[in-house]
Amino acid sequence: MTALRPHAEQLFAEELAALASVDDRPRPPGWRLSPQAVVTYLLGDDAKITPKYVGPRRLMEVAVATLATDRALLLLGVPGTAKTWVSEHLAAAISGDSTLLVQGTAGTPEEAIRYGWNYARLLAEGPSTAALVPSPVMRAMETGTIARVEELTRVPSDVQDTLITILSEKTLPVPELASEVQATKGFNIIATANDRDRGVNELSSALRRRFNTIVLPVPASADEEVDIVARRVAQLGRSLELPEVPPALEEIRRVVTVFRELRSGLTEDGRTKVKSPTGTLSTAEAISVVTNGWALAAHFGDGVLRPGDVAAGIVGAVIKDPSSDPVVWREYLETVVRERDGWTAFYRAARDA
Structure with a gap:
């Protein structure tokens, strides 16, 4: 079956492979490409690599540099400024997987960011690793990859704040099992948000401090x-x-x-x-x-x-x-x-x- 809308790492697999084959620059731990190659993937090279984003190069350089540090990235802008598009391609180029996604809505529960439970196994066996259902964020922490959170400001404020410990301590406590998940090198989070929609939940100052924010503008001309x-x-x-x-x-x-x-x-x-x-x-x-x-x-x-x-x-x-x-x-x-x-x-x- 042919997918109606392939993921970025599938649709542009040849370009990613071509960049990786000639990329001899230093790569951060867990990255498939160097930061310079990621920017080339996003902006194109007037040859074999097609542009995925048309806009200021410096914005993409700052975004990629942010993800190479311990700071998370928040892409902010009015609707239609390619926030989701850029986040997907960043995850594809850095981790080779853009599918670890939390879609923010007014009904997003805490379990979507932390973890949930297989209640049949939980009732039968009690709390156990086998009964735990990891969120996309937890899976990204375990595998050292990028997790994406779409429309973060649509998520209820108390659920947003579950990210604070993850972003500051790079740890996700699992008190039911008296354990924790520590992030593997390469893990980070890309969030997107806009302030035009109704029902927006403002980010707390504690959470905002843990993001580097980049505002994606409307096309200049x-x-x-x-x-x-x-x-x-x-x-x-x-x-x-x-x-x-x-x-x-x-x-x-x-x-x-x-x-x-x-x-x-x-x-x-x-x-x-x-x-x-x-x-x-x-x-x-x-x-x-x-x-x-x-x-x-x-x-x-x-x-x-x-x-x-x-x-x-x-x-x-x-x-x-x-x-x-x-x-x-x-x-x-x-x-x-x-x-x-x-x-x-x-x-x-x-x-x-």
């Missing part, structure tokens, strides 16, 4: 964002085995332009202020809109990505609040899109959608 969207859409298209369509940079740039203008509240020429909708209009959403347009063009169109193929997706991305967002969108269409040269087909399709 339209060209950079177009490049990110084009690369990621191409990867998704291959993974989903969508029928080939001709390159569609014009439509990708159109989507990116709409998102950036509504996100910033200003047209790209700086002349007209526009209202912003309630949604974040992230790069990740732009990728989704273009990918959906590709599927429409391939299966229900003429095989060429056209304005009508992306219009409906953009409308769905922009209008999240049914009371206020339609007003913002209609005003943007009539005052900006309608007057823009070469955008007539998109204006009509978006208005009809």
Whole structure:
């Protein structure tokens, strides 16, 4: 069976192997690659290694250097700034395993970070090593690998604080067995968080001190964002085995332009202020809109990505609040899109959608 969405270490296994074969720099204990090779894996080398992250090199260098110390890494940013994507690829390059994952939600229990129990065995035998069910964090400690905690600020505060002893002492006590798990060299934690979602639980100062925080920015320029969207859409298209369509940079740039203008509240020429909708209009959403347009063009169109193929997706991305967002969108269409040269087909399709 072919996986719909292979893990990073599977999808880019050839690149990781190629880097490892020529990597003669010092590697921290437990690492598959040197810090320099990990950064090359993330940013690409203009040859055989494709970029996984498009952005400031220094940010990735600081992130990798952090993981080479005893400090954990917190990737912070608005939704859609590639926090999860970067954390997965960091774990894949460093440990060869990105699957030791805790998905943070409002209902995440303490057992998801520490350990749980096989209650059938617990009742039959009492507390024992065989009855203990290790969490992804415990498994990472035992194997000297990277554990990932997604959306840390969505985890209840008392559960968040179970990380404090793990990060400070590199030990996980198991009082029921009168024992503990000590972290093997190579262990660390990458957490991601954003402060835009409702229901966010602020990190305690004690926990925050145990992380080095890196803020991942939105793409600095339209060209950079177009490049990110084009690369990621191409990867998704291959993974989903969508029928080939001709390159569609014009439509990708159109989507990116709409998102950036509504996100910033200003047209790209700086002349007209526009209202912003309630949604974040992230790069990740732009990728989704273009990918959906590709599927429409391939299966229900003429095989060429056209304005009508992306219009409906953009409308769905922009209008999240049914009371206020339609007003913002209609005003943007009539005052900006309608007057823009070469955008007539998109204006009509978006208005009809």
